[in-house]
Amino acid sequence: MTTALIADDEPHLALYLREQLLLLWPGLEIVHVAPNGVDAADAIARLQPDVAFLDIQMPGLTGLEVAQGIEGRTRVVFVTAYDEYALQAFDEAALDYLLKPLRQERLILSVRRIRAALAPQPVPPDADLSDARLAEALRRLLSPPSVASAAAGAAAGAVPQAPLRYVRAAQGAVTQQIVVEDVLFFQADDKYTTVRTAAGEYLIRTSIAELAGQLDPAHFCQVHRATLVNLAHLDSTRRDETSRLFLRMRGHEAELPVSRAYVHHFKAM
Incomplete structure (x- = not known):
C-alpha cells in the first residue's frame, strides 16, 4: 500500500486534500497530517511515507526546507498558492506541484502522475541529475537576502x-x-x-x-x-x-x- 503525508498549516485545506486523495486513490493510506513544517520533518523521518504533500508557506520550517532535509525514500509534491511560473525550477525535480485553490481535475492528473512515478521501474541513468536540479532550485529559493545582495553586488563590480x-x-x-x-x-x-x-x-x-x-x-x-x-x-x-x-x-x-x-x-x- 502506498503511504502519504500531508503538511499544511490551514486545517480546512489539509482536510480537503485528504478527503480528495482518499476519494481519488482508494489504495492510499494517509499516515499523518502535519500542522507545520517541524512536525512534517519529524514525521517524514519517522514514518518514511512514499510521498509527502508539502505546503510551501508553513511556520517552523517551510515546505522547501522540509524537502531539503529529506534523507529517505519520500518523494515530494508541493502544494502552494504561488504562481506556477515561480516554481518552474521544480518541474523536473519534484513529482508534481499543485496550485491553490485545489481543483479536482488537477488532483486527478496529479494522482496519475504520482502513481506512475512510484511504480517499480529501473533507475534511469540520469537519476542524480534530478536530485541536482532539485538541490539547485532549493538553494536559489532558500538563499537568504544577504547572499542574494552579495551576488548582485558582485555583478555590479563590487569587490567579492x-x-x-x-x-x-x-x-x-x-x-x-x-x-x-x-x-x-x-x-x-x-x-x-x-x-x-x-x-x-x-x-x-x-x-x-x-x-x-x-x-x-x-x-x-x-x-x-x-x-x-x-x-x-x-x-x-x-x-x-x-x-x-x-x-x-x-x-x-x-x-x-x-x-x-x-x-x-x-x-x-
Whole structure:
C-alpha cells in the first residue's frame, strides 16, 4: 500500500486534500497530517511515507526546507498558492506541484502522475541529475537576502568578500579562535551551530545559511539542511541497503547522513 503525508498549516485545506486523495486513490493510506513544517520533518523521518504533500508557506520550517532535509525514500509534491511560473525550477525535480485553490481535475492528473512515478521501474541513468536540479532550485529559493545582495553586488563590480578564515567559538567560559581549515563540519543544533574539529566541539551563533555564504565553496559542501562539511577532511562514503549515503570524517567516529538533494555532489565516490 502506498503511504502519504500531508503538511499544511490551514486545517480546512489539509482536510480537503485528504478527503480528495482518499476519494481519488482508494489504495492510499494517509499516515499523518502535519500542522507545520517541524512536525512534517519529524514525521517524514519517522514514518518514511512514499510521498509527502508539502505546503510551501508553513511556520517552523517551510515546505522547501522540509524537502531539503529529506534523507529517505519520500518523494515530494508541493502544494502552494504561488504562481506556477515561480516554481518552474521544480518541474523536473519534484513529482508534481499543485496550485491553490485545489481543483479536482488537477488532483486527478496529479494522482496519475504520482502513481506512475512510484511504480517499480529501473533507475534511469540520469537519476542524480534530478536530485541536482532539485538541490539547485532549493538553494536559489532558500538563499537568504544577504547572499542574494552579495551576488548582485558582485555583478555590479563590487569587490567579492574573501572566504571566512577564522570563527570565534565558545567552549565553556573560554572563547576560541578556530582556523576554518581545521573544521571537520558545521552542524545546526537548536539555537546554535556546532563547530566540530578533531580537537573538540564548540558553539557559535552563526546559522548554517550564513556560513554557506561565507565559506570557500571549493572546500565546504552542504550535505544536509543542517550540515556543512569540509571536504579536505572527508575520509570515506557509504551507502546502506536503501541507497542512502553517509559520510565519515577523519577524526570523527559517527557518520553524517547526506540528504537526497545533495547526493549528486558525491556521484563519483
